[in-house]
Amino acid sequence: MENYFRFVAEDIRRYLAELGFRSIDEAVGQVDMLDTAHGVAHWKATGLDLTPIFAKSDNAHDPDQTVRRRVRDQNHALDQALDQTLIQLAEGALEDAHPVRLELPVRNVNRTVGTMLGAEVTRRYGAQGLPDGTIHIELHGSAGQSIGAFLPPGITLELVGDANDYVGKGLSGGRVIVKPPDDVLFLPEDHVIAGNTLLYGATSGEVFLRGRVGERFCARNSGALAVSEGVGDHACEYMTGGRVVVLGETGRNMAAGMSGGIAFVLGLDQAMVNTEMVELQRPDPEDFTWLHDVVTRHARFTGSTVAASLLSDWPRRSAQFTKIMPTDYQRVLTATRMAKAQGRDVDAAIMEASRG
Numbered sequence: 001m002e003n004y005f006r007f008v009a010e011d012i013r014r015y016l017a018e019l020g021f022r023s024i025d026e027a028v029g030q031v032d033m034l035d036t037a038h039g040v041a042h043w044k045a046t047g048l049d050l051t052p053i054f055a056k057s058d059n060a061h062d063p064d065q066t067v068r069r070r071v072r073d074q075n076h077a078l079d080q081a082l083d084q085t086l087i088q089l090a091e092g093a094l095e096d097a098h099p100v101r102l103e104l105p106v107r108n109v110n111r112t113v114g115t116m117l118g119a120e121v122t123r124r125y126g127a128q129g130l131p132d133g134t135i136h137i138e139l140h141g142s143a144g145q146s147i148g149a150f151l152p153p154g155i156t157l158e159l160v161g162d163a164n165d166y167v168g169k170g171l172s173g174g175r176v177i178v179k180p181p182d183d184v185l186f187l188p189e190d191h192v193i194a195g196n197t198l199l200y201g202a203t204s205g206e207v208f209l210r211g212r213v214g215e216r217f218c219a220r221n222s223g224a225l226a227v228s229e230g231v232g233d234h235a236c237e238y239m240t241g242g243r244v245v246v247l248g249e250t251g252r253n254m255a256a257g258m259s260g261g262i263a264f265v266l267g268l269d270q271a272m273v274n275t276e277m278v279e280l281q282r283p284d285p286e287d288f289t290w291l292h293d294v295v296t297r298h299a300r301f302t303g304s305t306v307a308a309s310l311l312s313d314w315p316r317r318s319a320q321f322t323k324i325m326p327t328d329y330q331r332v333l334t335a336t337r338m339a340k341a342q343g344r345d346v347d348a349a350i351m352e353a354s355r356g
Contacts, residue, residue: 029068031056082106083116086137093135093154094120103138108164111144118151118174129173130154140181143167145195148176151205158301165195165214171202171224179210179302189229189248189306199226202242210302215251218244221261227298229306236263236324245294247306260329264291266310268322279330281323288318 012024021027031054040050078084086102093100106113114137121129129152136156139147146166148157151174158177168176180188193211200216202224212230219234222241230248237253240260247266255263256274264287270280283291292314299307310317335353339346 025069029056078116081116082110082113086114086117087120090117090135090137093130094124097125097130097134097154099134099136101136101138103140106139106141106143106147106159106161108142108144112146112149113139113143114147114151114155114157114174115149118155118172121154122152125154127172128153132175148174148207151176153205162192162211163194165197166200167194167198167209168202168205168207168224168226169197169200171199171205171207173204175205176207177301178208179304182303188304196232198228199224202226204242208298208301210298210304210306212248218242225294227294229304236261239263243294245291245298247295247298247304247310255324255326258324259326261326262329263324264321265324266317267320268324270322273324277328278324278326281325283318283321283323287323288321291318291321 016022016024016027019027019030019033021030027033034054036050036054039045040048082104085104087094089102090100092098117135121135131154133156134154136158138158138160140159141161143159143161143163145164146169147159147163148167148171149169150172151157151168153173156175156177158179160179160181162180163178167178178193180191180193188211191211192214193209194213196214197216197219198209198213199207199218199221201220202218202222204223206225207227209226209228211228213228213232215232215234216237217228217231217235218224218226218239219237221236221239221244224242225244226242227245227247229246231246231250231254233251233253234256235246235250235254236244236258237255238257238259239255242261244261244263245265246263250265250268250272252272254265254273255278256276258278264283268280273280292311295307295310298304299311331353332350335349336346338344339349
């Protein structure tokens with residue numbers, strides 16, 4: 001790696017010398033060195049005036065004050081973040097794992113709510129976090145992007161309201177619940193409760209959402225549990241692990257690039273599924289037992305009438321679930337099960353199965 005960066009540095013020095021510069025700082029902003037003729041002459045650029053893009057900003061009164069690169073740190077205003085308040089109020093839990101329950105308002109200017117608090121938990125208790133439910137935070141309002149991002153075990157964020165994109169991004173063992181207020185005048189299952197790309201890259205933990213969500217739900221999820229009452233296009237895209245339960249309609253191209261994990265959809269329109277890497281199955285008895293438990297918890301956490309209705313007629317309604325199983329993942333699971341039954345090395349069996 002050290003040699004690689006030495007070679008990169010040598011190449012940069014050579015290119016700078018060819019251009020007549022002694023440093024990258026001298027080269028930054030020298031738009032007159034750009035050969036733009038080929039790009040500007042392209043037919044796609046016809047009618048575009050790109051002059052403002054290539055304008056050179058100079059301070060005629062004081063050339064030394066013309067700045068073309070970063071000279072000061074960006075102020076992220078972290079000292080004003082809502083998490084600073086959460087950390088203060090949850091100090092008892094942070095000090096000795098004493099259970100704490102908080103209730104606060106939230107606005108859409110509050111982004112990544114819970115992330116700094118989660119980082120503090122991880123610093124003090126490591127990746128194992130705190131016991132489940134140690135810190136329970138009930139928020140009311142509309143949360144900004146990435147609420148619950150990277151949330152570790154022991155923290156539950158319960159949002160009564162709605163959320164923007166990236167709920168539970170990188171979720172790492174915590175729990176996020178999003179539900180509308182009890183007195184809403186609409187059917188939650190028919191309306192969007194959270195935005196796009198929820199649980200992107202999540203590794204563990206769980207999210208329960210009473211209502212529909214946007215596109216790319218659980219993209220690159222690798223270990224978390226997620227329950228929603230409807231999803232947009234490209235759900236479970238590139239998913240490698242974890243489990244997803246959808247108690248409603250899905251958008252198109254579901255399971256595209258899905259190589260791991262399992263999804264269960266109630267009343268699935270099979271035409272919406274990208275079957276290049278998955279196959280559609282009927283859940284087995286063990287799946288139905290697991291689903292009953294998950295739907296029961298969803299009803300308890302969110303007050304979902306969809307879940308309650310499903311549970312009230314479980315023998316009949318549960319038959320409407322379809323299991324979406326990645327074919328390669330199925331092969332690995334089968335190899336693992338057989339290796340354990342035969343007393344063989346599991347890792348060797350998995351490697352053999354992965355080679356087809």
